[in-house]
Amino acid sequence: MKKALPYIIFVLLLCWHAVLYAQDRFPRPEFESGYVYPTNQMPTQRAPVWEYFDVAVLISALIVSTWLALKKRSRQGLIWMSVFSLAYFGFYRQGCICSVGSVQNVALALFNDGYTIPLSALLFFIIPLLFALAYGRVFCAGVCPLGAIQELTGFMPVKLPKTVEIILASVPFIYLTLAVLFASTNSQFIICRYDPFVGIFRLDATYTMIIFGVLLLLAGIFVNRPYCRYLCPYGVLLNVFSRFAGKHLTITPAECTNCRLCEEACPYDAIIPSDTDQNREEPEKSRKRFILYFLLIPLFAITGAYILYYLAPALSGVNGDVRLAREIRMEKETEIESVSKAMVAFKESGKTEIELFAEEEIIISRFKKASPWAGAFLGISFGIGMISLTIRSKRSEYKPHQGRCFSCGRCFKYCPIKVQTQNEA
């Protein structure tokens, strides 16, 4: 109970979300003096130059994180980097602009001629990926505000069973697929809408989102970085790019002695052990399995495409216009007047139902066109996943898994070689 007390307090401190309960809950006073209420002021737009300043901060933070993770090998430094990123990209910039959400801007720009992606959003999308390609997931290590808030609150790491790890690891692929599908059909930016921490950064969010964020942070105390591991759609891309990183963080600063002290160090299960002392499967058997999964990839892609094509009408319900059109139909069928805000706004807009239904048709047809591609992506990802679980390279030392490793440096202190080197120094 004593140990749990800090976390109970932690729950309470997150109850601040409802502070900006700003709305006219009761009528304004009527003045007989002729006082005229000032018109509502909208905050002015941020000057474009500050967007480039954000990009400069991002690049600088990435460089520092890379240096801390690869060269300096400082876990503490990365923690301070996380504090900075949380303060700047999280609380100061209020979680926007963010590389995780920029996936949607890119998807929208790729499939909609009418949308021009801001250069800063494009750079926020590309730059962390380039760094991942060169140095691994240093963005996750200390630059991403979402990762930072979880890193700072992950006090008591525990490992999840492998079964749960594998099942949950498929979620980011689905989330990424849906996010791109919804953004490309100009329907919704779900990554931003369901960002669990943005409410905390902005000190304002809906109840459900704040509860989701709180639960995620609470879970993150034990199951560290739950969002990064089991939800983050941008993490899927970073994972892929990082696998090809030219230079990646290492557990040991010198040659690994296979002491196995780091074997259980990583809460993210991102350390792959050496296997020189293990029996290997017959190469013929492995090769046959590889060929089988390789040949099955088109089948997986077609199956995925087929399933998502049939799911397209249901998925199109994410779009506000489609939902509104369905609400109107429901209203007509049940003859119960809908009083939702969307319906009220629609009735006041002067737009006709025919126009709305026409838009609905167009949106559904766009979903039908795009969904099979999304399904094919999932099918191919599954096929590649199966192949990656077939290939075995010979490993003579303990190394971080380049895709899964967040470059957080938790494993540094477990390596006796480093300890010895420091003592000598």
Next chain:
Amino acid sequence: MKLKLNEKDISILKVVSQVAGGFILVVALTMIFSLVQLKTINPLDNPVLLSVKDQYDKDPANAAKAEQVRAMDLMARKAYFSSRWQVETGSYLLLAGAIIFIFCQRLISDNEKLNPVLPCAKKDSSFQQKRNRRYLIATASVISLTAIVASFVLRNDLPDPPGQSGTSANVEAKGKETAPKPDKTNFPFFRGQDSRGIAGGSGYPTEWDGIAGKNIEWKIEIPKQGQSSPVIWGDKIFITGAKDKECEVYCINKKTGDILWIGSASNIPGEPTVLPKVDQDAGLAASTVATNGKEVCAVFANGNLICFNMDGKKKWAKNIGVPENSYGYSSSLVIYENLLLVQYDSEKKISLIGFDIETGDQKWETIRQGHTVWSSPVLAYFDGKPQLIINGNPKVSSYDPSTGKELWAVDCMSGDVAPSIAVNSTMAYAVTDYAKLAAIKPGTGASIIWEDNTYTPDVSSPVANDEFLFISTGNGDVACYNPEKGDTLWTHYFMDQFYASPIIADDMVYLLDRSGVMHIVKAKSEFQLVAESSLGESTDCTPAFSDKKIYIRGKKNLYCISKN
């Protein structure tokens, strides 16, 4: 960079952390209390304030009471905003407390002594891979299965579009219907199969001369005149004629031109005693009959609607009321399944009526909105759904041919609308003179994809397939459009007016002008004249095509034209 802390420092940090935790607790509880206040209490609902207001309402002249109301109102509002301020300030205090708390906890946890546990024996990585593959397959299977189930469950939850209740269920039950291919023998309605203007079969003649008798297999005089076009089923041609009050349906042997039977369509109960005023050119028999191989049905401008069997035996007849309008009645009939569909256009009422073809009982009537028109209904199939489309004024509208329910409508026509709709597999094309040509994407929320007003016929209907759209106008212009984009592919001026509707047959377009000259052009993207053949008799009727022969009704005679 790392802060090295000793036992004493850690103890201090723990105290700081506990103080921060206690502070957070107090602030959080205060905030929760303030929040409850904010969300549940309306300051203006204060009973004391309401009571004072009530007193003031009863005595509005009481200045002291007014001042009291103002003071209390101000106090209540101040209390509310004070709670707001508490919560807002509290949030920042909470954030500060949280930062201190987390910072201390981090330092404590980072300085905890490392106690690495040497794991037990290494796990077999081959076994792990195998297990992981199984888990991945199981996960993918469960996700796929969930998606499949969701696609069915959520699809079932989707309501029907407005006006389509029941329709989708019908289509579901029947499966998706597709447009029947034009038959090489039967030409059952005005402009053939489904009234779409496309003839089946091939090998139709291109050259003839009505006066010299070249390629004229037979020619007969129709007993009574009319503007209705011939329709064909098997070896029988059906056509109508009228003189004064006498309205008749003729069945003619397709091979010989002999009249097999004449069915009288007069003296039907309800028939007007005085002839309705109709345009002299149109007459009483302007509407073309419809047949399904078992029945042949005809309608006349006096409102007489009659149905015969194929041997000329009257099955039923009724008068549906004189369709009063400025030119007379000219809408032709269409049969869909067991329903005879009548487009009824009168100054008193415009509607679409479905009659049981066996009994003549009216099954339904759908009142249409707008003004009278002289077009005819066309059957089309979009997305597997059969629909009856009417070129109306101002709306081009589509109806479920089984129930008469409106499926969609587009407001785009005006003036005197006589041309019927042209359809292909994806679009409907509406046109009339002094208005425009509109390409309509059908379906719920139908919309105009493109439009043009360069070539607009006044009587002749357009015809379309998936490659081309042809228009023949009352000025003698013929235009070929790209049906998808609306680009004009070619135009040609033919000197004489077109009233008859063009028919696409055997990759050619047959364009019959009012002087009786058939202009035959290739149905392709460049203008290519194949032949021009004269009937030697003026005509406004649309020809019928069957078994390599063309049947044309002139002012007086019916011609059978064949290659031999």
